[in-house]
Amino acid sequence: MSFNTRLQTLADEALTIGKACNEGANADYIPFLASVPADLCAVSMACCDGTVIHSGDHDYGFALESISKVCSMSLAMEQKGAELVREKIGAEPTGLPFNSVMALTVHQDKPLTPLVNAGAMSTVSFLDAPDKESRWQMILDFQRKMMSHNIRLSDEVNTSEQETNFHNRAIAWLLYAAGNCFSDPMDACEVYTRQCSTLVSCDDLATLGGTLANGGVNPVTKEQVISPDNIGPILAEMTMEGMYDYSGDWAYLVGLPGKSGVGGGVVAVVPGRMAIAGFSPPLDEAGNSVRAMKMIRHIANNLNFNVYRPC
Numbered sequence: 069m070s071f072n073t074r075l076q077t078l079a080d081e082a083l084t085i086g087k088a089c090n091e092g093a094n095a096d097y098i099p100f101l102a103s104v105p106a107d108l109c110a111v112s113m114a115c116c117d118g119t120v121i122h123s124g125d126h127d128y129g130f131a132l133e134s135i136s137k138v139c140s141m142s143l144a145m146e147q148k149g150a151e152l153v154r155e156k157i158g159a160e161p162t163g164l165p166f167n168s169v170m171a172l173t174v175h176q177d178k179p180l181t182p183l184v185n186a187g188a189m190s191t192v193s194f195l196d197a198p199d200k201e202s203r204w205q206m207i208l209d210f211q212r213k214m215m216s217h218n219i220r221l222s223d224e225v226n227t228s229e230q231e232t233n234f235h236n237r238a239i240a241w242l243l244y245a246a247g248n249c250f251s252d253p254m255d256a257c258e259v260y261t262r263q264c265s266t267l268v269s270c271d272d273l274a275t276l277g278g279t280l281a282n283g284g285v286n287p288v289t290k291e292q293v294i295s296p297d298n299i300g301p302i303l304a305e306m307t308m309e310g311m312y313d314y315s316g317d318w319a320y321l322v323g324l325p326g327k328s329g330v331g332g333g334v335v336a337v338v339p340g341r342m343a344i345a346g347f348s349p350p351l352d353e354a355g356n357s358v359r360a361m362k363m364i365r366h367i368a369n370n371l372n373f374n375v376y377r378p379c
């Protein structure tokens with residue numbers, strides 16, 4: 069059996085396992101996300117050679133949400149260097165939910181990582197940009213480079229989020245008061261909310277991870293998007309906080325850097341090999357898609373893809 073045939077078999081098996089799971093619930097604090105059909109389910113793999121394998125609803129466009137934090141963090145590292153991102157924002161897990169105010173309070177309002185809401189808004193504000201619209205455009209362009217040129221903002225998702233993001237606005241003001249927001253805080257919050265509101269397919273998400281697996285070169289377009297020096301820091305941040313307060317369990321059970329979003333997407337990176345992405349809306353308590361995690365775990369375990377257990 070060729071390797072690609074094996075991948076297709078694993079993708080189909082994973083989809084069956086994902087669809088059999090009835091745990092979790094759609095995010096409902098963002099009205100749009102509550103309305104997405106909960107039975108949607110997809111798994112995709114993007115290999116470093118550009119091969120994309122998938123099963124299920126692989127071309128359905130869902131909200132990128134927190135996985136957008138990986139793109140803006142990568143862009144900030146490209147602009148400022150990874151060391152400055154670590155110094156200004158951080159590289160530690162918070163051990164608390166992604167929108168925790170307590171995590172800020174106990175750390176003098178420093179976000180600790182670009183992969184929670186506070187750190188993501190801080191990262192957006194840290195980018196060199198003359199104004200709000202150019203800040204947004206450079207982030208959208210970078211999402212397109214890491215995934216595909218089809219990525220676009222959903223007005224419906226964005227409106228739903230902008231009309232209800234009071235908690236994030238409060239976090240932005242706390243950051244600003246402590247000197248950890250480097251632009252107008254409401255601009256940072258608005259642009260952050262837009263970056264969460266782009267629509268991506270499961271194939272796009274796998275390509276995002278594939279770009280990280282492939283030393284910063286998008287495996288589909290072959291464009292060098294991220295410098296190789298920044299890949300280690302990006303994957304370290306994902307390992308520490310990519311799955312929020314489930315990141316330790318994820319490292320223990322799967323052993324791959326990952327990132328989730330409340331839109332139901334999860335992506336795991338196998339350095340030098342591929343990325344595995346899953347999508348299905350129902351989430352666990354931490355905000356991670358239950359089915360996506362099960363599907364990725366099935367494939368990763370079968371292929372012995374665990375960076376802590378090389379064999």
Ligand code: GLN
Pocket residue numbers: 133134135166167185229236261264328329330331355
């Ligand atoms: N837009 C969402 C928020 O700010 C993203 C959260 C997530 O995906 N974990 O709450």
